[in-house]
Amino acid sequence: MDLLKELGPLLSAEAAAEAPLAGMDPADLEQAVWVRLLERDRQGPAPAEPARWLRRAVRAEARVARRRAQREVPYAGPAGCADEASEHGPEGEVLHREQDRAVRSAVARLPGRCPELMTAFLSPRDLTYREIAGELGISQGSLGPVRSRCLGCLRRMLAAEVEAPGLRGRER
Template sequence: MDLLKADLFDKLRPLLSAEASAEAAGTGVDAADLEQAVWVRLLEDHRTPADPAGWLRRAVRSEARRARRRARREVPYDGPAAGSGSGSPAGTGSGGGTGAEPEDALLHGEEHRALRSAVARLPGRCPELMRALLSPRDLTYREIAGELGISQGSLGPVRSRCLGCLRRMLAVEVAAPALRGMER
């Protein structure tokens, strides 16, 4: 088996290099990092792909999407930690700003839970379609259509109906601002 994988590595190396270079230009990731991620994925998979070239192209695109998502989520470190003798007391000054982060995380978590709850209550095939669209795997329309067993052409209209239904559900659930004072 190791000899078979070694032979596969030699055959796929030029294709992987070309695919990774092409995808790296749009992701802001080094092509060598994409190559390494694909090699690791191949080694972790204990089966030899039936269509190695097709598998390799899909794996490179998938790793590139993953790198783009990771880059969007990464937050640069702003500098020295509070209390490191920077001259201003902790929590004051222009560079602090860390006070609102836990609250923001909590609010975003509640929003995500509310959205997942609303998606689960959608009628028909909408819940599985919305879960596929919101998936962290960042599936293409072709992949979603294949997973759901529907034509790629009908995916757009079904998505529009599901989003309209979700919008109506969430509009009803979002409370109107309460009246204040002596208003009736």
Template sequence: MAAGDGGRAVVHALHALVRAEARAEAQAAGAEAADLEQAVWLRLLERRTGPGMPEDPARWVRAAVRAEARTARRRARRERAYTGGESPADWAGCPERIAVGADERRALRTAVGRLPGRCPRLLEAMLAPHDPTYREIAGELGMSQGSLGPMRSRCLGCLRRMLAAEVVAPELRGKER
């Protein structure tokens, strides 16, 4: 591919062919046509700095698109995308998930312990692993069941404000200064 207008002429001449070939191969390859197109244009650009323009550009485009489609098929067989719909049970044994969960629980319990008044006892009771009912919590804390909801709401609001104040603001970068 020659520099300047010669390169533009080749791109203009091959544009429709690259697009048509990519669209034809994309579905069978399990890839997006635009991704195949982009890969072929990159190959052609690499040829510009390497061996130069192929003798039969149309034949080269067809071969390049098919090669990229084969690569996409191989990649699709090897890779498995993360789906956000996986259940937490799928992650139960994941060491990273266990470590992050432990850190989050530790930070929450520490923050709950710093709350004022009866809030720490109330929220600890509500966070108990055996998932007690409001009646059981009220009996344990010696207070009426009807006051648990409003008190819980105040305690959670206080916890929310405390945790929001502890979140570190991101550093300013670039034009923001």
């Protein structure tokens, strides 16, 4: 209990400093750190340098919250109930352009013929398989397998750039 009294003010100050950047309430951040300390207590003795451990724990919990916020997608509700202002407003347009830029940048870094093939599939002209095969000089029958390999490569490339979420629940 002495540890609680000793670290309480420091934790409050650290949480108040880190919480806004993590997009969370300082009290929630404090609670997450206390839980982390209790879990650590069950595993072994208290940290040798409690103040240093606490600062690191606050920053780690804030990082977790930021990553979670980046991965989470708000639920739009039943079809037709989504807020149209957020979809078609300036923010939605900027997000759409940023996603488009990121995908096109990754496509340009693909090996072999993948960049030109994927660019043809992403074309606003909405080309058919026959038109794409004619433009690229590839047989129409091989477009599917080549496209599949290119998409696999793109998936691996993007997975290396974006950390996959950790396992939860019974998956361990």
